Amino acid sequence: MHTDLVAALDIGGTKIAGALVDGHGRIQARAQRATPAREDGDTVMGAVEAVLAELTASPLWGRATAVGIGSAGPVDASAGTVSPVNVPGWRDYPLVRRVRAATGGLPVELIGDGVAITAAEHWQGAARGHDNALCMVVSTGVGGGLVLGGRLHPGPTGNAGHIGHISVDLDGDPCPCGARGCVERIASGPNIARRALEGGWVPGPDGDTS
Ligand SMILES: [Zn+2]
Structure with missing residues (x-):
C-alpha cells in the first residue's frame, strides 16, 4: 500500500476544512463543516471530529502518514494548544492531543494558519x-x-x-x-x-x- 498522503486540517472562525493531500500538493479528498464558533469548546471539537470522520472513512485514508493542522491563532505549537481569538470556547485547547486521538495515533503537527x-x-x-x-x-x-x-x-x-x-x-x-x-x-x-x-x-x- 502507498503511504504518500497527509491529512490537512484548516481551522478558522467560519469553517473547518479537511483534506487528504498528495506529495505534489494536490487534494485527493476533502470534507468541510461550519465552525460553531460561539459554542462551547467541545461543540467546536465535535465539528473537527466530523470532518476527520469523513476523511478517515475515505478509501484513501490508509495512505495517510501524518496530520498537519493550520489553525486560526494564536496557537502554541510547542504545547499543542490553540486559543483562536474568534473561537472563544477554545483557550489553551489541547487540539493536537484531541486530533491524535481521533486519527488513531498518527503524528500531528500544528502551526498557525498564517x-x-x-x-x-x-x-x-x-x-x-x-x-x-x-x-x-x-x-x-x-x-x-x-x-x-x-x-x-x-x-x-x-x-x-x-x-x-x-x-x-x-x-x-x-x-x-x-x-x-x-x-x-x-x-x-x-x-x-x-x-x-x-x-x-x-x-x-x-x-x-x-
Ligand atoms: Zn486584536
Missing part, C-alpha cells in the same frame, strides 16, 4: 523562488507568516508574522484580543463589511456581508 499559507505560497504560490517573504491571509481574521533566508520562520510558538493583532490605530475600536485598532479589527472580511455598512454602504440583493 504560517501554513506562507509555507504553501513559498512552495507552490506567489512566494516561489523568494528567500524572504511575508504572506498574509485575510478572512474571518487577518494572519500572516514569514519566510526568512529561504526557510519558513514560525518562531518558537508558531505565531511569527501574525500581523493581525498589531495595533495600527492606538485610539481605534477595541478588539476582542484586548488591544485597540488592530489590523484585524479594521481589515478582516467581516470588519471590512461592518465598516462599509457603518459608512452607509447598502449591499445589493445578493450582498454577502459575512
